[in-house]
Amino acid sequence: MSQPAHAQRAHALLGASKADQWINCPPSARLQENIPDKRSEFADEGTAAHELSELILQRRLTPCNAAERRRLDKAIEKFKQTSSYYSPEMDDAVAAYVEVVEERFMAAKTRSSDAVILLEERLDFTEWVPDGYGTGDVVLISDGVLEVIDLKYGKGVPVSAIGNPQLRLYGLGAWSNWNYLYSIHEVSMTIVQPRLDSVSTDTLLLGELIEWAETTVKPAATLADAGDGEYKSGSHCRWCKVKGSCRARAEENMKALAYEFQDPALLSLDEVGSVLVVAEQLKAWAKDVEEYAFEQAKAGARISSWKLVEGRSNRAITDKAAARKALESAELEEDKYLKPQELLGITDLEKKIGKKELASLLEGLIIKPPGKPVLVPETDKRPELNSVDQDFAGEEFEV
Ligand code: SF4
Structure with missing residues (x-):
């Protein structure tokens, strides 16, 4: 697949990546319709990481003859030589993602020797969402279990697979594409965010996913498509163009x-x-x-x-x-x-040298001291400190 294909992923009115917005605030879709997307360097860097990971996954996990392997090796090398976004840090992050995909594919093969892996699969969820298409980075099908895996290269905002509408729509689209051939009873959705060392998975029975699609997605999509419904603000406003x-x-x-x-x-x-x-x-x-x-x-x-x-x-x-x-x-x-x-700071060193290489070069020389106490919302994943057992005298609390 050529580089522009990733960059040109269509942005439909009711795209999966914006589902959190149009499900919670249906009229937001039409309100932003004519506002152009702002391309950012971060988005372009993410596109490049997807490009590299797809080439590596094709090379390692899909059946290819010697000529195809040579072509992919050349394409990977060319990417590394020419992409302005390529860095040892990207190498590490993509390797961590590929490792997760490989593990999941091996597990799928253990369940059933004819497990299927699909890369960059166009997913069709038009049964619930008008013009609802998306692109799944990885789809695995094996023994009644369908799994979608999505790479999130960014590290600014943690993204979890738990209850994630984008991944659920991908799951629906993959089921919709393949249920004529496979009897699927469970859909598993995974987000790998390698630069935050995060892998999260949500698993639903097929019936639960379809019920969500019928009762939540379909009515919201109908309203959103018509530009109707109520405006409702919330955390989903974060990426809204207005x-x-x-x-x-x-x-x-x-x-x-x-x-x-x-x-x-x-x-x-x-x-x-x-x-x-x-x-x-x-x-x-x-x-x-x-x-x-x-x-x-x-x-x-x-x-x-x-x-x-x-x-x-x-x-x-x-x-x-x-x-x-x-x-x-x-x-x-x-x-x-x-x-x-x-000496550069750890983040810059990792960027230039690569995470693994740096860890081995500086073995025993990098520590992570305990952080200062911080006051955060109780939904934060970190365990609570016990202020009775620990003496915080003189510490500042940041909010
Ligand atoms: S900012 Fe929030 S409330 Fe306003 S249109 Fe966008 S998603 Fe809806």
């Missing part, structure tokens, strides 16, 4: 500000907890509104009570080589004008 100017989201957030406190002069700890929840929500919203207003102002729009000005800037040396020469010729000691050489 999140900075959406009235429903603004109204919901302004409602949160109208919280009525009880009488005593000091807030109770329960009230403090509620304020923190609202503060998090408002911070995220304020940032989105700021970004939206900035884009509008840059495009020439007038934002009431605000104006666009030149930001503060720092002085800069225009020609570093010439400046260095001038300082050298003044015969100053080097430490007066050169920075001492300094």
